[in-house]
Amino acid sequence: MPALDLHSDPVELTATLVDVPSVSGDEGALADAIEQALREQAGHLEVVRDGHAVLARTTLGRPSRVVFAGHIDTVPVNDNLPVRRATGPGGDRLHGLGTVDMKGGDAVFLSLAATVRAPRHDMTFVFYDCEEVEAARNGLGRIERSLPDWLDGDLAVVGEPSNAVVEAGCQGSLRFEVRCTGARAHTARAWMGVNAVHALELPLRRLAEYQARQVVIDGLTYREGLQAVRVTGGVSGNVVPDEAVLTVNHRFAPDRTLEQAEEHVAEVFDGFELTFVDRSPPAPPGLTAPAAAELVRASGGQPVAKLGWTDVARFAARGVPAVNYGPGDPTLAHTQQENVDTREITGVADVLRKFLAD
Template identity: 70%
Template sequence: MASPTPYAPVGFAVLTGVNGNVRRVADTLHLAADPVELTAALVDTPSVSGDEALIADLVERSLKEQTALEVTRSGNAVLARTNLGRPSRVVLAGHLDTVPINDNLPSRLEDGVLHGCGTVDMKGGDAVMLHLAATVTDPRHDLTFVFYDCEEVEAVRNGLGRIERELPEWLDGDLAIVCEPSNGTIEAGCQGTMRVDVRTEGVRAHTARGWMGVNAIHAIGDALRRLEAYEPRQVEIDGCLYREGLQAVKIGGGVAGNVVPDEAVLTVNHRFAPDRTPEQAEQHLREVFAGYEVTVTDSSPGALPGLAAPTTRELVEAAGGTPVAKLGWTDVARFAALGMPAVNFGPGDPTLAHTRQENVPVNQIHQCVEVLRRFLSHDTTRH
């Protein structure tokens, strides 16, 4: 086994701060370089949500060196696009932020695998996008590249929302590819998600005289039995199988060790197939928990796979293999809400996201580059 070493691309200074953290900084990235080197350089530029200015500056400077691209900035999001008059436009999107570092910087290359915070979620995908922005010189479609901030925190801070409000024309297209980790497989659409509070009310009393009260925690028991007996739906859409789910994720109640509780709250998360609207999902939950007070606390629509759209079919053909359903929620739903088909496609195993063990095989980064190059470019021979 090779000894772990930082993967240091040529031209990057390795700096050690007073706290021992390692950063690589550069005036620009060499976007035509090996995308694995780009991934390592991005990983070694820490960008925890809310602190993306350094990496956004780096990406902006690098993209501005590509004279064929129009580049603009929105907060700590960087956007670039071609304006070649092609009959269709493809939007490629990736977030620049990561979850907090967990003693997994700097990056290291070991036995063909790149390790480090963000290698999976999702600086490998960002590197793929940056490399294509520099090397696809004769695209079949006009291209838009969106590198945005604050995806890993609450939805109201997500940079895509700000871009939609302030620069909506930059999100127009015939297909959106969100380069989130998908193990190099096209994941079509995504599930919707909804959280509800199922609440019971009772009457307080001293536990020594429990018959004088009504125990709200006892009353939640039937809701739990309904969940235990629930059989989730499976739905096939465009050949992709979506599995719904209904899970209790939190339960609360109680006043004191000698008081019959007068309130209990059961929090339930529903993952629903994209053929349901949020309104239909809410109605379904109210039927499941009929007789209880149900309050929606969070809701995001899903996204249909859109595999019948001509541009999506071209991508599927370039990728080979069979698309699968995205079992989870991603920002493809934001693009679907704008009226365009959207898929997830990027390097890395999504089950490693947010873990200390994040790593991505370098061959998967190269694979994603070549698939997208075949799809995007007239000249598929250039490497």
């Protein structure tokens, strides 16, 4: 088991975490190391284990509580381990799987857990598993079923990479299939059949002509999208297809519920059969919550809208205002070139310490 020094510099701690492989479903070694480190180096915290998730919290009787949540799993290794350090004109960087998504954020949270002994808010830390795979396996969902009170608070900070800027709320996401049917025939006698692939012309035209909204909520601009992501159809090179399926992804602003978003795409594709295969609710910005406003002030920057879906939506569904705030450029997540500016790790740690101390 690797030894984690929670009192070390968060940059060094990030490097240590990265060198512990923790692909989704195989987080056991890292969870063991985190649990042992918290029990040995953060005796002021209550610590529990739930599967490959580790949770810790203070019980100081503060009038408010902040939940810090970070997933400890990564996508599969892509010849990007062990961690590598590089120094250039722009400063020092850590290269390697998880440096951005999101072991830099985990390192910051672990450092806070061990070293902040008298915060102005009670603190809960949730280091969870299986975020990078299907939603049904997400460790937060399991924790919500087995230890729901551990997710309660006045603000949740999810440490997803956000370029060290507070990203508020998140878009909702729908994935659905538009299905067209026809009749098979030999292509030598195509007039005897009905080509289902050709029938996709109309829904594809509607997509091409679709005007996506830009929605301003609490001063933040959310850009929506409706995009074809897959087309399937046909059984053989000499057979007129009798079925074709167009898969579409809709990203929508948090002024709509899931139900309203479903009604909207049903109107866009009026006359076609839709099958919804994935639904993720949005999260409102939540910046009017007192603790969220305090975090924005501590960061000293302008918050931006989250143009994507993250686990902040799980907290928002529980009535907990939530934001994304972590080191790293999210466009580098899941790439072989994943790397993080070490100044962002240090900066996020400094802001959160100020937030907890002020």
